[in-house]
Amino acid sequence: MDDKDFLADRFEGHRSHLRAVAYRMLGSLSEAEDAVQEAWLRLSRADADGIENLGGWLTTVVGRVCLDMLRSRTARRETPLESHLPDPVVSREDGADPEEAVLIADSVGLALLVVLESLSPAERVAFVLHDMFGVPFDQIAPLVGRSADTTKKLASRARRRVRGEAPVPDSDPARQREVVEAFLAAAREGDFEGLLAVLDPEVVLRADTGAAAAGGMRVLRGAAVVAGNAVGFQRFATAYATRPVLVNGAAGILNSQDGRPVSVLSFIVVDGRIAEIHVLSDPDRLAGLDLTAFDG
Incomplete structure (x- = not known):
């Protein structure tokens, strides 16, 4: 050598x-x-x-x-x-x-x-x-x-x-997943009250759709505002194949359609409620992620 x-x-x-x-x-x-x-x-x-x-x-x-x-x-x-x-x-x-x-x-x-x-x-x-x-x-x-x-x-x-x-998430992965599943169940039903029950009153949602999309990243604040977008969540929960994943070690979901990733959602669960939701649906950014572990 x-x-x-x-x-x-x-x-x-x-x-x-x-x-x-x-x-x-x-x-x-x-x-x-x-x-x-x-x-x-x-x-x-x-x-x-x-x-x-x-x-x-x-x-x-x-x-x-x-x-x-x-x-x-x-x-x-x-x-x-x-x-x-x-x-x-x-x-x-x-x-x-x-x-x-x-x-x-x-x-x-x-x-x-x-x-x-x-x-x-x-x-x-x-x-x-x-x-x-x-x-x-x-x-x-x-x-x-x-x-x-x-x-x-x-x-x-x-x-x-x-x-x-920076909120400190609950440390129990099983509890995180339980809260996320409750959120998805409420989203599938378009259940406004159910969404409110699992959202922190000061919840923040950041949705990054990419620079090409109008408005770039969208930020929503407050449980009522976030839950009011239940139609969008309903599409995530029903129209796509949803796979539970970890996103930076926290509970998340990977949505795909016809085998192609369409979004990654990360949920920050604090004291049993969702304090932050991060949605990445920028096609270019998704294409740059290593998602080979989820092929097939």
């Missing part, structure tokens, strides 16, 4: 970890892959013999690459929270594969990723690297161009935002 092959082998040992860092930073599976690939290119051009802690070095490089990508979004005046949902990680109910498990470890659900999308690039980088991966502030500070103390304040602001806005 020559030096380049040896370095590539060492890099592969860190790939899953780096994908997890980039996914939390960007909320995009494809962009996370791009960031990891860029880290490899930078490593292949660096003096690897002078790197004492390869994992730490690569984590920092991925952080820098992701920060540049986030700042590029801002420069293009994109507003991710208002325009699209983060990419979901869809897995079978009998458990995610090891790489999926790394991606969604530490309860990295869609609700958390949605809140992360609302942070400034520097806040997001500081919070993800420090709070999720334990990178010291004095190592993050040069990335964001701030002092260590200011970087700590960035992470603190982000932490308060996350704690205030």
Whole structure:
């Protein structure tokens, strides 16, 4: 094995970890892959013999690459929270594969990723690297161009935002599924009162139909408003083949028609009621997800 092959082998040992860092930073599976690939290119051009802690070095490089990508979004005046949902990680109910498990470890659900999308690039980088991966502030500070103390304040602001806005789902998967099934049963019947019974009064629904569709992502708030869209839910529950799945580790459903995925729904269940519903029905985004585990 020559030096380049040896370095590539060492890099592969860190790939899953780096994908997890980039996914939390960007909320995009494809962009996370791009960031990891860029880290490899930078490593292949660096003096690897002078790197004492390869994992730490690569984590920092991925952080820098992701920060540049986030700042590029801002420069293009994109507003991710208002325009699209983060990419979901869809897995079978009998458990995610090891790489999926790394991606969604530490309860990295869609609700958390949605809140992360609302942070400034520097806040997001500081919070993800420090709070999720334990990178010291004095190592993050040069990335964001701030002092260590200011970087700590960035992470603190982000932490308060996350704690205030990202609901913590019930931990019992069976209970989550029971609530989702009750929701689907009420939807099939067009049962307005039944829907109200399983929806949190402050429930939020985000439906991402894609940029080509009028209005892009639609956001509905409040149990009465969400339940009032029972006709739409009834179509999900009756017109499509519905398969129970996990979406970022939480109860969800995959809808398909003639073997083609048409939507992925994620439900955040808190205290026995649905607090958030995320609907991804953008055909282009769905085509980019790895749903091969559900073929056949």
